[in-house]
Structure formats: C-alpha cells, structure tokens
Amino acid sequence: GGDGGDGGDGGDGTAGDGGTETTGDGGDGGTGTTEGTEEGTTGGGSTPTVALSVPSLEFTFFARMENAFNQAKSDGMISNESAFYDAGNSQSQQVSDVEAAISNEVDFLMISAITAEGVINAIRQANEAGIPVVAIDRNVAQGETVTYVASDNVQLGQRSTELCLSFMQESGDADTYNVVQLEGTPGASVTNERGEGFQQAVDDNDSLNRLASQTGEFSTQNALSVMEDFITQYGDEIDGVFCQNDLMALGAHQALNNADMSVPVTGIDGTEAWVQLFADNQYYGTIAQLPEEMVNTAIESGKAHLAGESVEDTIVIEGLEVTQDNASNYLSEYFG
Amino acid sequence: MTQPTQSDADHIVEMEGITKTFGEVVALRDVTFELRRNEVLALAGDNGAGKSTLIKCLAGALRPDSGTIRVDGEVVEIRNPRQAKELGIETTFQDLAVAGNLTVAQNIFLGREEVTGPNTMLGVLDKRAMRERARELLEDLEIRVDVDEKVANLSGGERQLVSISRTLLSDPKIVIMDEPTSALSVEGAERVLELISQMQNQGISIILISHNLDYVQRAADRIHILHQGHSAGVIDGPTADRDDIVSRMVGGMPDEERGERPADV
Amino acid sequence: MTQPTQSDADHIVEMEGITKTFGEVVALRDVTFELRRNEVLALAGDNGAGKSTLIKCLAGALRPDSGTIRVDGEVVEIRNPRQAKELGIETTFQDLAVAGNLTVAQNIFLGREEVTGPNTMLGVLDKRAMRERARELLEDLEIRVDVDEKVANLSGGERQLVSISRTLLSDPKIVIMDEPTSALSVEGAERVLELISQMQNQGISIILISHNLDYVQRAADRIHILHQGHSAGVIDGPTADRDDIVSRMVGGMPDEERGERPADV
Amino acid sequence: MSQSVADVSPFRDRLTISAISQYGPIIGLVGLYVAFALLNDRFLTVGNQVNVLQQVSIIGIMAIGVTFPILCAEIDLSIAQVMEVSGLTIATLAVGARLFEGFAVPVPLAILAGLALGAAFGTVSGYVTARFGVPSFMTTLAMLFLADGFGLIVSNNRPIIGLPESITAIGGSSVFGFPSIVLVFLSLLVVSQLILSYTKFGLYIYAVGGDRTAAERMGINVMAVRMGTLVISGIFAAIAGLVTLGRLGSAVPTMGASLLLPPIAAVILGGANLFGGSGNMVGTLIGVLILGVLGNGLNLMGVDPSGRLVAQGIVLMLAVLANVVGQD
Amino acid sequence: MSQSVADVSPFRDRLTISAISQYGPIIGLVGLYVAFALLNDRFLTVGNQVNVLQQVSIIGIMAIGVTFPILCAEIDLSIAQVMEVSGLTIATLAVGARLFEGFAVPVPLAILAGLALGAAFGTVSGYVTARFGVPSFMTTLAMLFLADGFGLIVSNNRPIIGLPESITAIGGSSVFGFPSIVLVFLSLLVVSQLILSYTKFGLYIYAVGGDRTAAERMGINVMAVRMGTLVISGIFAAIAGLVTLGRLGSAVPTMGASLLLPPIAAVILGGANLFGGSGNMVGTLIGVLILGVLGNGLNLMGVDPSGRLVAQGIVLMLAVLANVVGQD
C-alpha cells in the first residue's frame, strides 16, 4: 500500500511549539538568512529572474504569497521580469505554468503544487532544463528540488485541534469534549494532511471525541450549510468546531451565531477576516501560516543555491498560533 | 367482426377499432380502415378529421390507445417508424420528415445509406455513389435542386419533392402519402400523380391523403372518408359523386348507412 | 423607369429591380413588382420560382441584395417583420410562423396583446379578454379548435387556419398570404377565399400566392407570374387564359413581351 | 389541455404551462421527503425545514434569475462570478475598503451600484448575443472571466468583514422568526412567476424560446427579449450576491465558487427545457428544493464525503426518473 | 453551397459542413496568434508551440469526446469526473493499491478496465436518457456525482505514485521528439472526424441532432445514436484520464477539477451549435487551440491574475465576435 503522497515529507521538522510571536522574517527556518549579495547568478546581475507558481489566488494564502513576491520584486531581491503564475486550481494549468516559466528561462522556479504528484513531470522538465526548483507550502512527490519550504499541514491540523481542545477545557469542565470537523476539498492533499493532524490530536487526547466530520470544500458558504445541519443533528452535543481553514471557520461562526450557540471554533491559515472576529471571542483561534516568510525564505534558499551554497532539504515555517490575545498584533504585522 | 378472415387475402392492411385520444381530445374513435392489395385508397376529410392521426398509427409515429392492426393478415404492433419500414410501409408525412441541416442527397438516402464494406453503424458511406443516384433520381422526377444543397434552404415545394422522392428508393409494399401535393405547382402535382400510378403498376398499395378532390378522384380507386374522428364510409373513387364526398366530409356518415358495415368492404 | 411618379397613387407597393441571391443560387433577378391599391394580386410560379423570397423581402423576413421598395410612394427599408407591420403589412408565411409551444389564443394575439394598464413590455395581459375574442374569432371563421390548445398539437390545416386568423386582428393596409390554403379542406379554402374578398371590400390590398389556379383565377384581379427568379409578366385575373398562365410558369415571359414593360402596369 | 378547464379563468394557463413539468418534478421531491423523514427524525422538524429553505435561498435566487434565459433558449454561465463581484462591490463600497478605500458611499447607493453592475454584465453579454448572434454560451463565458477578474480587483482578493447592519439585515435577519433571506427568495420567486405568467415580456420569452424565427416574424422584438433575459439574470445574480453578504456576515472573494452548476441544474431538474420554450418558476423552486433537501438530508445522516457523492448521484438519477415517469 | 463545388467528390461535403463554422472560428485563432507573436518573442518558438499542443491535449481529448453528444443535441456534464475516476482506476489497478490493494492486474487489463468504466458511465446516462427521455443534462449530472464518489473510493482520497512506465509512457513520453500526448490527441481527432464524415453513425448524429423527430420518422435508430454519443464521450473522458497519468506522472484524486467547462467551451467556440446538428472536429480543434493559446500567451507575458482574467474575458469576447463577423 504505497501511501506515498501525503505530506509525510514535512512532518519531521517540528521544532519548538509556535505560540511565540515570530516577529521579523524567516526566524525559525533552518537556513540562515543569507542577506548578502549573490555572486554572478545567471541571467546577468545579482537579482535572479524567478517564477512562482501557485494553485489559486482564490485562497488569500496565495494572494499573500503574491504580495510578498511583488514586495520582493520591488525590494530588488528578484528581477522585475520575475513572473507569478496562478493555476486557477487546475492541475494541468499548473503544469502549463511551469512550462511557461521554463520557456522563459527563469533562474529558478518556486512552486506550490496543487498536489504533490500532479507536477511530477513538470518538475522533471525543469530539472532537465537545468532550472532549480524550490517547493513552497506543498511539496512535490518526485524530482529534484533545492529545498521544501512549508508549514507542516499535519502539525497545523493537530495544533489547531488541540487549540480548540484547550478552549473547550477553558470554557467548561467535562470528561470528554465532542468536536466536529469541517474538511476541505475531498482528495486534496491539504485536506488529507490536516485531517490526519486532527485524527492524531483525537488519538493523542483521550478527552477529545470526534462527533462528526463533513466536507465544507474550503468554502464559507458550504461550511455554513454543513454547520447548520450539524447543529440540527447534534445541537448542544457539539463542544467545539475544528475547521481545516479559516474561511470555513467564518461560516461555522455564522451558523453558531444564528443558532445562538457559543462554542470554540478554530481554523488554520490566519485569514484576516477570521482573526478580526477574535476581538470579541476568546474561544476563537487559528494557526496562522506565514506565506510571506515562506516566499522570502524560498527566494533566499534559491539564491543561496545559485550561489553554490548548500541548502537544507526541508525548511519548516512554523505556524503562528493566533488567539484573541495576539490578534491585533498579528493583524498589524501582516495586514498593516 | 362477423367478417371471416377469408377477406384477408384482399386486404394488405386492416386496422380495426382504432381509437386515439390526446388528453381529452378524441382524434379517432373506433375507426376501421382497410387497404386492399395494390389499390390506391384516398383518405379524405375535413381539417382535423383525424386523417394524419390514423396514418401515423400505421406508420409507427403514434401508437393507438386501442384497436388492432393487421398487415398481410398478421396482427402487428408498430412501435416506431423503423418497424413500419421493416413491414414494408414507407410514409411521406404531412409535416415533412426531412432533416433540414443535411443535404438533399443525404436526406434522400437517410436510413438506407449505401456503404462500402459491412453495413453496420460504422459502415463507410459511399458518398459518391449516393450523390450520383440522388442526382439521377431528381432528374428523373424533373426536380431541379442541387443534391448538395441543405434541405433547410429549399423552397416549400422543393422540400416536399425531396420528401416524396425518398419513397422511390426503398422497395416498399405500402406507401402512405399525407398531402404530398399541398405545396406543389400544377406540374409538380401532375408528376406526383403519375408517380402514384407508376407505383400502383409495380404492385404497391397506396394510401393517399389529399384535400384536392380532383386529384383524389383521378388517382384513387376508393375513397375512405373521415368525419370528426369517425369513419364516414368508403366510396368508389372514379365514379364517386363529388357532392356525396363533400357531404360526408361535412356531415359524416349518411344516416342510411349508419350502424351497418359499409357494403363494399 | 420611364414611368413618371404619377402612377404612385395607384400603387400601394412598388418593388423595383429586386435581386436576391443565396450563395450562388439566384432566387430573384431584377424583379419589378407592383401592387395596386385595393386589388388582389396573385403571385404564381413553379416551385422554386422565387415567390416566397419576393414576398419575404416585402415582409421584412429577408433583405434583398439590391433594388428599392416603395410603400405608398415612399422608399422604405424594411429591416425586420416589425417594421413591415408598422408599415401596415401583415403576412401569413408559407412555413407558418406560429409558436408551437403557445396556445391558439396566445398565437392569435402574439405581438399585439391586449393589456390592462400601460402597454409596455411589462404590461399586464388581459388574458380573459383575449381568450374571449379569440374564441369569437374562431367561431366566426368556423374553425373548431380549442383556444387553449397548444398550436403544436393542432392538425396541419388547423394550424394554417390559426395563422390566417392572425391577419384579421390587426388593421393592415396590405395583406400577404403565401399559400394560405395549401393544407385546407375544400370548405376551409372557400372560407379563406371569402375572407380575402371581405378584406378587399374593407379597402385592403392583397397579395395571394397559390398553386391552385382555380382559386387564383377566382380571387385575383391580376396575376403576376414568376419564372426561375425572373418576372414572366402580369396578366388579368378573371379573364386570363389558363394555358397562358401555365406556359408563362413553365417557360417564362413570352418572347413578344420581352424587353418591354408589361403593357398594363 | 382539457376543454372543460378552459373556463377556469385567470389561473388557468399557469396551470397549463406547469401541468407538463410541475406535477412531474414534485414526485421526486416528495420521494426524497418521505425517504429522509423515515431515515432521520430531525429532518422533518420545522427548524430543519427552515434551514433547508435558508440554505437553498442563494442558489434559489440565482436559479430564478437563470430561468429567464433558459426559457428563452439562452444560457448564462456568468451568474456565479457576477454574484461574487456584485457582492464584493456592494461590500467594499459600503465599507469604503480595498479598491474603494476611502470612498465609502451610503448603503442604498452601494446596493444600487452592485445591482447596476450585475445588470451591466447582463447587458454586455445580452447585447453581443442579441445583436451579433454570438451564442450566449460564449458571451456569458467571457463575462465569467471578466467578472471574476473584477472581483479580484475590487476586493483585492481578501474577505471584507464589518459590514453595516443595514446591508447584512437583508440576507441575515429574521422577520417574525422567519429568515429574511428566505422571504427575499420567495418574493422574487412570486414576482418572477407573475412576470412570466401575466406580462407581455413573460409571454414573449416563451415565444422566442420556443421558436425564435416564428416569434420574429410575428413581430416580436426578439433582440430586446433575448437581451432582457440576460439582464434579468445578471440582476438576480447581483441580488444573490447582496443577500449572501447577510447570510455569511461578510464578503468572501470565493463566495461564488461552485455556484454555477447547481442553479442551472435546479432549473432543468424543475422540468424546464434546456433548449428553451418550456418551464416555469414553480418547477425551479422544486428543482432547488430537491438539490437542497438531498444535501441537507445526507448531512444530517452523517454520510461521509465519498458516500455522500455516490448517494447524491443515485438519488438524483432516481428523482429525475421519477419525474419523467410521473409525467406519463 | 455552390453548384460548381458539387463535383469535387469525396472531400466535398466535409467542406460543406465545415464551411459554416470552420472558416469563422479560425479568424479568432489567427488574430490571437498575430497578437501574441507581436507581444512576446518566445510565443512563436517551436518549443512553445509544442508546449501549447501539449497543454491543450487533455482538454482537447475531452472536447473531442463531448463534441459527439453536443452534435446530437445532448450534453455530458460528467466528463471531468469520469476522466478522474477512470484515471484513478487504471492507476490503482495497475499498482495494486487502495481499493485494489493486493489485486494488481497487468497494465493492459488495467487500461481496459478504466476505459470500460468510462464507457459504463456513458452507457448508464445514455440509456436512461435515450430510453426514458430524461434530459442528458440531468443523467450526466447524476453520473458526475457518482463518478466523483467512486473516484474517492477507488483512490481512498490519496494520490497514487510509482505508476509503471508502460502506463505513463502513453501520455508522458516523446516520439521522435514529439510529445506522445499530442499524438494521441491528434490521432483521436482524425479518427473522430473520419467517423463523423464517413460513417453512417456520424451522419446519424447530425440527423438526430438537427431534428430528432424527423430522424426517427426517417427510420433512424435514434435511441442507439443518442446513447452511442454518450458512451463515446465517456470513453474519451477515460482516455483523457489515461493520458493524464502520463502527463502528471501520477494519479491525483482532484485531477479533473475545473475540467468541465473548458472542453465544452472549446466545442462551442469551434462553431458547434449547443442545440445540436452542426459543428465538427476541426472546429473543436480550433476552439481548443483558442483557449490554449490564450492561456499560454497570457502566461508568457506574465500578466497578473486579475489582469489575466480580465484579458481572458475581453479577448474571448473579441475572438467570438471575430468568428461571427467572419462568417458573414
């Protein structure tokens, strides 16, 4: 049973727990921040031309990557010809995007794959063309990469679930806490990994009981409807809600609100709108991903590689736990 | 019903007790209709009398609510036009069944294409041969249309001629023509009447529906008249009195005949 | 062309030098056609002669490649059937323009519904009134169909009658009828001929296309004959020699008339 | 089609048009109700039924809108993105955020702008379709891309929260304990059915949808009708965007995701002909409910995602079969 | 429709059918080529053109498949999910993983099973449609759900890697330096066009699509034709799934995502009538290329996502307009 795919790659890193505030850039990663100049990269000049391919800008996460990418461009970290690609959630579009980058002869390619396996051939092509590849956020299953810069989705799922558990414990004493899960798009690797993290948390904590789990397809609206149905079916049995992303947490919140229920809800990603909601709810939280740092770290790793330095195989960007306490800090830090 | 089956030999088609309703509209009520072997039988009647409905039941385009159909003495169920064709029944429908998006040649051969190789759904069409034959056929009939023209682009009469020419290609036992001359010029209609008598000479039995009583009287051996979904009797063609036809069309079966089976069946 | 404009008063419609081609098919070549005020003008010709194409140009369903159209002496461009209607031209098309998915009453009133309140697109239909009037109208014409029946469910003749009855509701100056009797029974056709003469009495000018020369001769004041897209002359209706009509339909303009304008224009 | 019903006056022909489709689809719906009522005790509770209505309202409003073009033998593929961009525009304008940073306008104006935007998309695709004969499939596909792009630009691709109460109340409040979004949905449904049944425009939609050439020849302004239906569906999509703001309590740039197929499916499920000329709003309501009840029931039963998909496939097939058999 | 062309024999009527659509759509494509060639120097390179072909191949194969039902006035909404489930089935069977843990079968058998599965979905929707008159929109929508669910079950929601070379070679190798996937696409295109142009079945598709009742009355087995087109589109979707394995180098449970609209759009863009009866494979090829070139060109130019969407909308609108104007 070759369950080769699902994110096992990133699972190891798991350095210190992320309750800290992680100001500044790229603090936690493995490699040092080689800020200095790069000697003679290809393409003429110290600023390489790079490409960043992401699955879909429909997710704010990747939009933030785009912003960081553009910021890097205007900061002169990468050349102005550097290109950003949005695959619009289409597997084959992403392969096409990579091919476009290859024909543009970029100095290195950063890619956040829709699925680790979907880009195997594209990566192989890049390898054949001698273009280094840095995987961001989602790894690739096969092919040469310089490094893999990412949060660990299994860990994010587990931490968010456990954050939810701690909220539940704070809000009331009980032997067991019933949690419902809103899953992402079926079959997507993030869904699998975060779900795995959720399951680990349930397995690790005897007091945690999985009441129900249904797909909300990462969409606020579907999450809202599913949550309404959970409320109809389980009502007060629900002690907490774990959402595989924050957009679904928005929907879950809305459903609970409409039903005049107040239970802990946690998400993943650190979406601005969700964090803004924390202001008046101490039992809401999220594990924020830090795409800006991923992009910056990835660029640095790529440049380091071009400069002939060795780069670690995996760089885990720790997720940042955001709750009511640090919400406003977080917002001003990343959404200014 | 008292009639023994001995008459079968004379009748190539016998439809008995045909009733067909659409919702609450009764289009046909207990109609009995018989077509003799090798005759031209005209079916006449006012608009909405049920003529087209009756022949559609025989052509497989409609299924009667009740009644039996015998072809060549055997009871048959005609579920669709393909089955009718298998029984040797070829029909020209009033609302012409032609495929407007196909060419004249394609329409003429549709459903019985000439193929090279095995005649399956994936048989390879012998287009050249079909075009040739279609062209000859149209020339024979003095129909001046391009075989490669799309039928949707033809004039009303031309379309009707194409539809009629379809009947010539198969080798039918029974031909039904529902208003074949309605859109034709005088010459066009003449040619169709000739065609009908040619077909009769070849041994084909023919049902002709027409509102043109001149044509009906010229072509038909007998005339079956429908009135508001009921049979209004069968009379001899050439010798028929025109007033008799019209009065049956307008008023139905004359009282004296009512209740008895038409004498000449 | 040498004719001065004084004749305008007599002609409600003048079409001059009308040419219409479809790809390489020339349907009309330089046809000149004149309709006198309050006359019934028949348009005759073999199948595919161009009759329908010609009247479609006048009815706004087709636009000629070249030529001018004058209505009431004024040059007009008729871009679509709505403009024709605004000019007072009401048409019954050969391939009946009826909406099969609507009811008889809806079809009769389509495009000129009775509304309560302001007559805009969002005007509220006065369905009861329309149904009533439709029912009366059909009774007047002795058309036995249910006003609430969908037109797709009617028999061929019934559908044609519905289409014809549409002309009665508007208040047209010019009525064009393309084969209005083709699917009608003898009685149905009689009623339509009566209708035509009634309309003439009301001062309407009428163009009638028909393949039935009896009807044409009975109804028409003059007969304009087309032959393969060319004009084959205009002759008087009632007094016309039937052989003359047919020979023009088959052979075109007699040689002696060629080159000159028909004498009686 | 009975002669005897012919005199039952005003309501009569709504019944005629419906007769074909309406009493069919309802069999599938009733079957679903019976099945879920037997399988789950909470399904038939008032609360859950109100929930279902609430859950289908957005799709429902879009389905009503797209019923117009479908009846007219057109299609509108842009509804999901137009819904999104209109909602985002209303939100950003009202809050004065993102593209309109610092340009907050009064709520009514923001709403008007959003609806006008929806209408504008419909106008463009409608005009190109009606005037140049480009299939609406293509013109509205182009609008899909355009609206999607504008949505990204307007929202800067981030959710907008903190919407004024006066906006969220439209789709997110209760009126006598009944969700306002459902009231909006049902009122639009009634108004639309009235338009179809009782106005010239409604009649013309059927005429054009049934046979465009015949309608043209009978003197109907076919261009106006075709364009009109696409404008209406644009406006309804915008309204759906507006009420979504209330339902979600925020404006999310992905709120239109996967909202194209369900509304159109609801219309067809409701017995409308994809090729135009027949169908009505009552059918659309039934179609919307079938989809909604199916999803809700399976959620309540806690079927896992793959089982849920399989069940949806099978039940949908049975429901449409029941509908067709029911019509015979 | 000229009389003079009438004698040019065998190829003649392919030209007739095409004439309407083919020379139209090509204007939009040529326009795109000219524009991108002027805007970007890498666009017209051989490498990039091969890339474009490679990029459109999967959508292209699905588009060819769905052209059959569309010509026949049917639609197939299940192609993306059928593509997915077939690909996943082939992969899991060949590797012997997930649902088929320990039941690895030889590659040819796995492929056969995948294609048979695609055909089976088409057969079910086709049968229900042709036999009971349920619109194919609904039956294939049901198949969409079913196939999606089966895909999750077969793959256990997880990607499958380590596919045997003999499978990935079909869509992922080079033949004389030319990508095999493109060869598969073009061969299928040619075969399909030949079927349409030269077989009875092809002719019957047009006849049924143009006027189903007339075709029935002329004695065509309408049921078989309608069903046949849906079976074909199922098989083509399965083939697309097969070559996707080679293109991606793995089988991914979400590989069909957002692959429904593009193939259908390509068919319509290629001049086929959504309502049946006209269109052809050459048109579909042009439609596929328009979509592919548009995406590729904008990618090369590095337009940002919102600008890209807006550009796609505008260019698409211009392309379809050009096509229609070109036809006049």
Ligand SMILES: Nc1ncnc2c1ncn2[C@@H]1O[C@H](COP(=O)(O)OP(=O)(O)OP(=O)(O)O)[C@@H](O)[C@H]1O
């Ligand atoms: N599908 C249908 N639904 C409802 N009524 C129908 C349908 N088909 C036919 N009818 C009705 O049945 C009656 C008989 O119709 P039919 O077409 O057989 O008449 P017909 O004798 O052929 O008339 P015509 O000479 O006008 O062609 C008509 O009153 C017609 O309205």
Ligand SMILES: Nc1ncnc2c1ncn2[C@@H]1O[C@H](COP(=O)(O)OP(=O)(O)OP(=O)(O)O)[C@@H](O)[C@H]1O
């Ligand atoms: N849209 C079209 N495309 C190509 N050819 C056409 C088109 N419409 C008409 N034609 C051709 O133009 C010629 C004249 O057609 P038209 O319909 O005017 O004939 P008609 O005199 O009305 O004949 P009929 O008595 O049969 O109705 C015919 O040869 C016809 O094939």
Ligand SMILES: [Mg+2]
């Ligand atoms: Mg009839």
Ligand SMILES: [Mg+2]
């Ligand atoms: Mg004509």
